[in-house]
Amino acid sequence: MLILVLNPGSSSLKYQVRRIGASGTSPALLLDRVVDGPQEGPLGSGFLGAVFDVVDAAIDNETDGGPLEAIGHRVVHGGERFGSPVCVTRDVMGAIEELGELAPLHNAASVACMRAAADRWPDTPQVAVFDTAFHHTMPEFASRYAVPEDLYTRHGIRRYGFHGISVEMACRDTAAFLGVPVSSLNAVVAHLGNGASVTAIKNGCSADTSMGMTPLEGLVMGTRSGDLDPSVVTLLQRRGLGPDEIDELLNHRAGLLGVAGSSDMRTVQDAVRHGDPRAILASDMAAYRLAKYIAAYNMAVGGAGALVFTGGIGEHSVQFRSRVLSLVGPLGLYVDEDRNQSRDTRIRTISTDGSRFPVLVVPSDEERAIAEATAAVVLSDDPPIRSINE
Ligand SMILES: Nc1ncnc2c1ncn2[C@@H]1O[C@H](COP(=O)(O)OP(=O)(O)O)[C@@H](O)[C@H]1O
Ligand SMILES: CC(=O)OP(=O)(O)O
Numbered sequence: 313m314l315i316l317v318l319n320p321g322s323s324s325l326k327y328q329v330r331r332i333g334a335s336g337t338s339p340a341l342l343l344d345r346v347v348d349g350p351q352e353g354p355l356g357s358g359f360l361g362a363v364f365d366v367v368d369a370a371i372d373n374e375t376d377g378g379p380l381e382a383i384g385h386r387v388v389h390g391g392e393r394f395g396s397p398v399c400v401t402r403d404v405m406g407a408i409e410e411l412g413e414l415a416p417l418h419n420a421a422s423v424a425c426m427r428a429a430a431d432r433w434p435d436t437p438q439v440a441v442f443d444t445a446f447h448h449t450m451p452e453f454a455s456r457y458a459v460p461e462d463l464y465t466r467h468g469i470r471r472y473g474f475h476g477i478s479v480e481m482a483c484r485d486t487a488a489f490l491g492v493p494v495s496s497l498n499a500v501v502a503h504l505g506n507g508a509s510v511t512a513i514k515n516g517c518s519a520d521t522s523m524g525m526t527p528l529e530g531l532v533m534g535t536r537s538g539d540l541d542p543s544v545v546t547l548l549q550r551r552g553l554g555p556d557e558i559d560e561l562l563n564h565r566a567g568l569l570g571v572a573g574s575s576d577m578r579t580v581q582d583a584v585r586h587g588d589p590r591a592i593l594a595s596d597m598a599a600y601r602l603a604k605y606i607a608a609y610n611m612a613v614g615g616a617g618a619l620v621f622t623g624g625i626g627e628h629s630v631q632f633r634s635r636v637l638s639l640v641g642p643l644g645l646y647v648d649e650d651r652n653q654s655r656d657t658r659i660r661t662i663s664t665d666g667s668r669f670p671v672l673v674v675p676s677d678e679e680r681a682i683a684e685a686t687a688a689v690v691l692s693d694d695p696p697i698r699s700i701n702e
């Protein structure tokens with residue numbers, strides 16, 4: 313079965329064509345691309361048309377190609393409604409669009425992908441796989457904000473958490489690497505991409521996570537501030553900024569970009585090596601914030617069995633990992649710099665043997681997770697819905 317996976321992140325569109333075997337697992341890769349997405353607003357149909365031409369060409373090149381049988385989408389915000397992957401219908405798309413208020417950088421892009429894909433492949437079922445779904449297991453004392461009850465009941469104001477597709481896959485990979493069942497895995501998983509979050513894993517499930525009602529809360533990110541005192545927002549309002557301007561400021565002009573002048577961790581770490589004080593400050597702020605969460609989540613899971621780095625920065629930035637690990641010595645964690653620099657195996661340990669628990673690098677594989685979830689929906693007993701107009 314050939315599956316197209318579309319993963320619009322805040323800084324890129326990742327897309328793959330995968331072949332899924334009869335068992336529904338370990339899909340083989342036919343095409344694997346990343347393109348810098350337009351940073352503002354939904355993806356345009358011209359942009360997606362060019363992407364889909366590449367997909368069609370890849371499928372045509374396959375000798376035993378066959379038609380595209382399903383399209384899987386990463387959808388960042390599924391709110392409380394979507395706890396598992398679903399076939400895309402007009403109603404589902406409308407709900408995703410409404411939740412876009414809570415994920416301004418992402419949900420509109422997913423809906424644009426669904427519409428454009430339906431124009432190109434009208435009879436191919438589409439499946440939405442949600443970043444929020446993995447966090448449905450969070451206890452209420454972690455997911456709720458200490459505000460009057462009606463803000464939750466009437467306005468849905470609570471912590472939802474994101475990056476769940478990546479974190480769930482990282483948990484499966486981590487458990488397999490450590491030789492333990494995923495249901496007994498206690499861990500702290502840091503997904504560090506352009507958006508970044510850290511999740512407390514208790515018995516294989518999300519127990520807490522740093523992103524909140526939207527993907528703005530928590531860690532210092534490429535262009536997002538992460539945690540700050542909400543009074544910053546009211547002060548800016550009193551000084552004349554409107555909601556859209558504040559949203560834009562905190563989502564697009566803050567984080568590494570706001571402090572160091574670049575949202576790209578490679579550029580920031582290069583500048584750190586050259587002694588640039590703004591880059592050093594931004595890198596230290598990001599590392600310190602993450603280290604605080606790691607310590608807190610070690611407590612939340614009752615003592616972790618692993619600390620996992622994933623996402624573009626988690627996987628590739630030797631220097632940033634080293635900076636973070638220099639702060640968590642009190643947890644009994646110490647970096648082995650040779651291991652940190654080596655790229656021997658896909659999944660690897662980077663801590664010393666004497667560390668209290670292993671620190672691992674586990675490359676993110678959101679696309680594989682989406683492809684497998686998409687196949688499972690399409691192959692399930694319910695017949696797949698072939699048109700988003702149903
Ligand atoms: N070799 C590297 N060293 C340091 N950072 C890197 C490296 N490769 C990628 N990154 C960083 O990873 C981030 C992008 O991560 P990614 O998970 O691909 O983002 P997203 O999915 O959110 O668009 C960027 O900040 C980029 O600088
Ligand atoms: C939720 C989120 O921030 O995703 P990404 O890191 O892909 O932008």
Ligand SMILES: [Mg+2]
Pocket residue numbers: 321322505506
């Ligand atoms: Mg991403």
